[in-house]
Amino acid sequence: MSKIRTVMFTEYLRAVRTKAFIIGVLLMPLMFGGGIIAMALAEQAKDTADRHFVVVDESGVLLPMLAAALDERNEQSLFEDDEQVDPRWVLEAYDPAASAERMDVALSDRIENKEILGFLVIGPDIVDPDGADRRLAWYTDTPTYDDLADWLGATINNELRRLRFTEAGLDGTLVDHLSARERVNTLGLASVNEQGEVSEAEESNMAATVAIPIGLAMLLFMLVMMSTPALMNNVLEEKMQKIAEVLVSSVSPFGLLLGKLLSAVLVSLTLAILYVGAILLFVHNVDQVPAAIVDAISPGVLAWFVFFMLMALLIYGSIFSALGAACSEIQDAQTLMMPAMMVLIIPMMFLGPIIKSPDGALATALSYFPPATPVVMFLRISMPPGAEWWEITVAIVVMVIFTLGCVLAASKIFRIGILSQGQTPSYRKLVGWLVSR
Amino acid sequence: MDAVRLTNVTKSYGDHIAVNDLSLRVPAGAIYGFIGPNGSGKTTTLRMILHIIHPDSGSIEVLGEAATRAANDRIGYLPEERGLYKKMKVRDLLTYYAALKGVSGADARREGETWLERFDLTGNATRPVETLSKGMAQKVQFIATVLTRPELLILDEPFAGLDPVNHDALRLAILELARQGTTVIFSTHDMSMAEKMCDRIFMIFKGDKVLDGTLDSIQEAYGADTVRLRVGGDAGLLAEHPAVERVTDMGHYQEVRLSGDPQALLQSLVARTSVQLFEIARPSLNEIFVRIAGPEAQDAVATSAALADQVA
Numbered sequence: 001m002s003k004i005r006t007v008m009f010t011e012y013l014r015a016v017r018t019k020a021f022i023i024g025v026l027l028m029p030l031m032f033g034g035g036i037i038a039m040a041l042a043e044q045a046k047d048t049a050d051r052h053f054v055v056v057d058e059s060g061v062l063l064p065m066l067a068a069a070l071d072e073r074n075e076q077s078l079f080e081d082d083e084q085v086d087p088r089w090v091l092e093a094y095d096p097a098a099s100a101e102r103m104d105v106a107l108s109d110r111i112e113n114k115e116i117l118g119f120l121v122i123g124p125d126i127v128d129p130d131g132a133d134r135r136l137a138w139y140t141d142t143p144t145y146d147d148l149a150d151w152l153g154a155t156i157n158n159e160l161r162r163l164r165f166t167e168a169g170l171d172g173t174l175v176d177h178l179s180a181r182e183r184v185n186t187l188g189l190a191s192v193n194e195q196g197e198v199s200e201a202e203e204s205n206m207a208a209t210v211a212i213p214i215g216l217a218m219l220l221f222m223l224v225m226m227s228t229p230a231l232m233n234n235v236l237e238e239k240m241q242k243i244a245e246v247l248v249s250s251v252s253p254f255g256l257l258l259g260k261l262l263s264a265v266l267v268s269l270t271l272a273i274l275y276v277g278a279i280l281l282f283v284h285n286v287d288q289v290p291a292a293i294v295d296a297i298s299p300g301v302l303a304w305f306v307f308f309m310l311m312a313l314l315i316y317g318s319i320f321s322a323l324g325a326a327c328s329e330i331q332d333a334q335t336l337m338m339p340a341m342m343v344l345i346i347p348m349m350f351l352g353p354i355i356k357s358p359d360g361a362l363a364t365a366l367s368y369f370p371p372a373t374p375v376v377m378f379l380r381i382s383m384p385p386g387a388e389w390w391e392i393t394v395a396i397v398v399m400v401i402f403t404l405g406c407v408l409a410a411s412k413i414f415r416i417g418i419l420s421q422g423q424t425p426s427y428r429k430l431v432g433w434l435v436s437r
Numbered sequence: 438m439d440a441v442r443l444t445n446v447t448k449s450y451g452d453h454i455a456v457n458d459l460s461l462r463v464p465a466g467a468i469y470g471f472i473g474p475n476g477s478g479k480t481t482t483l484r485m486i487l488h489i490i491h492p493d494s495g496s497i498e499v500l501g502e503a504a505t506r507a508a509n510d511r512i513g514y515l516p517e518e519r520g521l522y523k524k525m526k527v528r529d530l531l532t533y534y535a536a537l538k539g540v541s542g543a544d545a546r547r548e549g550e551t552w553l554e555r556f557d558l559t560g561n562a563t564r565p566v567e568t569l570s571k572g573m574a575q576k577v578q579f580i581a582t583v584l585t586r587p588e589l590l591i592l593d594e595p596f597a598g599l600d601p602v603n604h605d606a607l608r609l610a611i612l613e614l615a616r617q618g619t620t621v622i623f624s625t626h627d628m629s630m631a632e633k634m635c636d637r638i639f640m641i642f643k644g645d646k647v648l649d650g651t652l653d654s655i656q657e658a659y660g661a662d663t664v665r666l667r668v669g670g671d672a673g674l675l676a677e678h679p680a681v682e683r684v685t686d687m688g689h690y691q692e693v694r695l696s697g698d699p700q701a702l703l704q705s706l707v708a709r710t711s712v713q714l715f716e717i718a719r720p721s722l723n724e725i726f727v728r729i730a731g732p733e734a735q736d737a738v739a740t741s742a743a744l745a746d747q748v749a
Contacts, residue, residue, distance in 0.1 A: 002539065003536075003537055006533070006536040010533050014522075014525075238520070241520055241522075242520035243520035243521065243522060244520065245489070245514075245516040245518075245520055246516060246520045246534065247537065248489050249487045249509060250509060250510070250534070250537035250538050251537055419489065419490065
């Protein structure tokens with residue numbers, strides 16, 4: 001035991017004392033937070049250059065209204081605190097006399113010459129709901145800039161509705177009033193406590209119900225990503241530099257593997273304490289943070305987080321250590337690493353559908369798939385509606401058995417691989433090692 | 438009492454038999470030389486003694502412990518290819534390797550300082566291993582091996598790549614440890630070193646034990662069929678003599694292996710040229726090694742094995 005402890009602490013210190021680790025500690029929140037900040041900055045750093053466009057109004061009734069609405073928009077909603085945040089849109093009515101060419105060709109040329117962003121063609125019969133030509137066609141070579149097209153669509157449709165109601169003898173303003181839209185409020189559940197008092201359902205807070213579990217699941221994934229593939233390099237380095245032989249003459253291969261796995265656990269725990277600690281400090285000390293978020297990071301959720309992190313570290317730590325022991329060269333290691341990495345990122349690939357439907361078929365199935373259980377089951381437990389107790393029990397039992405299997409299989413591959421020389425085995429060969437004596 | 442006892446040990450990798458039905462006893466306190474060509478099973482045997490790998494059959498007893506790693510903390514092992522953490526500082530590395538043998542940090546540091554001083558490395562104790570020269574690194578590895586005062590020292594090619602000064606320092610250290618009662622097993626390709634240092638010599642060839650005994654008994658078995666001689670004029674005429682089986686040019690003299698009567702050779706040489714040196718000798722370990730494992734002996738392994746049986 002004392003030797004395993006020696007390996008664990010020495011490996012831990014070797015890992016956390018490196019510059020790479022310290023940079024990594026600072027870099028990860030920068031990457032996460034930086035991504036969000038960068039997006040916010042990018043949002044602000046909008047291109048506010050004027051956008052010119054042409055309207056070809058074959059109906060002859062919409063253009064004046066459009067021009068008026070645009071003036072109003074350009075005057076009222078371009079600025080925030082005296083700073084221009086959106087580009088000015090400049091409307092130009094189509095002038096048939098300007099070019100001898102066909103209208104669409106002439107205007108397309110102007111788009112190519114960067115004179116205008118696009119042009120809108122409004123069909124002649126657009127006001128009549130049964131009209132033959134009710135085109136509303138936006139021509140552009142920049143379809144990704146859809147703000148203008150969206151605005152044009154919305155504005156014209158509002159006007160059309162008003163016109164069509166008036167045509168039918170109804171008061172457009174009244175219709176607008178009567179067809180006002182109502183917003184859906186998403187609420188949690190009402191419940192009755194032991195005293196029989198009903199506690200009202202609360203408006204569910206998106207940040208608390210979704211963002212916190214997702215954030216923690218991502219953190220869990222990142223911690224596993226940061227420490228377990230590193231084990232592969234660590235083992236491979238020891239093997240390539242012949243340190244392994246000295247080590248296994250003093251410690252059993254299983255003890256060595258266990259010491260390394262535990263050091264990865266320590267490294268991840270260190271990071272988790274740093275990050276989660278920082279988050280807790282933040283949410284408890286900044287008044288603007290809603291109570292729902294403070295409540296969402298509950299001790300229970302954190303306990304699940306640590307438990308699933310531990311399991312994920314043992315699973316992937318074993319796999320990557322074994323692969324490191326099996327290889328003799330870095331290139332081979334990377335080839336062998338690919339499939340393991342693919343399995344590791346499965347929960348991240350399906351994050352969208354899992355969040356959309358935490359008790360759906362996909363999320364349920366993945367939570368029983370041991371390599372994905374830590375992240376998926378953690379999400380299911382920490383996000384409403386939550387998983388049933390028996391589901392959690394079954395998933396955990398399956399996962400723990402799988403984890404033990406991984407550690408035992410890894411110790412066998414590790415024992416054979418760590419002293420082997422020459423060609424890196426295929427996965428088929430590794431299975432051969434597993435069943436060998 | 439034997440420090441190491443192997444009984445009918447066999448180990449194979451796939452179809453290749455690395456060690457074949459090997460029995461060997463290493464008495465406590467002895468310096469035992471393991472020789473043999475590359476890939477003949479030396480390292481496999483050493484690793485089995487350390488229980489790093491396990492034999493397919495047979496039993497291995499080390500320092501009184503049978504078939505477990507229980508004795509490993511009392512063994513110091515210097516592998517053929519050196520293994521040190523490049524980024525670790527010398528002192529930290531020594532402490533770590535000692536801790537893995539169950540030696541406390543304080544003991545390791547005290548013992549480490551003594552050895553560092555002995556090998557003139559005190560000033561390098563806080564330097565990372567990667568900044569050391571090859572010779573220094575090799576001495577550090579040796580210190581890591583002996584730091585824990587092992588009862589059994591297993592050294593795989595301890596002298597490879599050392600300059601004469603370090604070579605000598607290491608040799609003296611090993612001899613001193615042996616005098617203090619440490620059993621030493623070392624493998625080497627340097628036959629003169631084996632002759633000088635070892636009480637007993639064991640040779641393995643293609644997995645089979647071909648030599649095992651004291652240098653005297655081994656040379657005895659190979660008989661006095663060797664003549665060292667130097668003649669004036671053309672040494673080429675030696676090869677033409679019917680009694681000469683093989684001539685090895687040693688520079689200052691020729692080492693000749695004879696099948697017939699040395700007196701007859703001397704007489705015939707005297708008749709044809711001037712003889713400056715003529716000495717009837719026993720074959721050197723180098724000569725014996727070549728006879729067993731040299732190209733012309735490759736197909737005569739069976740004979741060698743038979744000879745080994747006589748020696749044992």
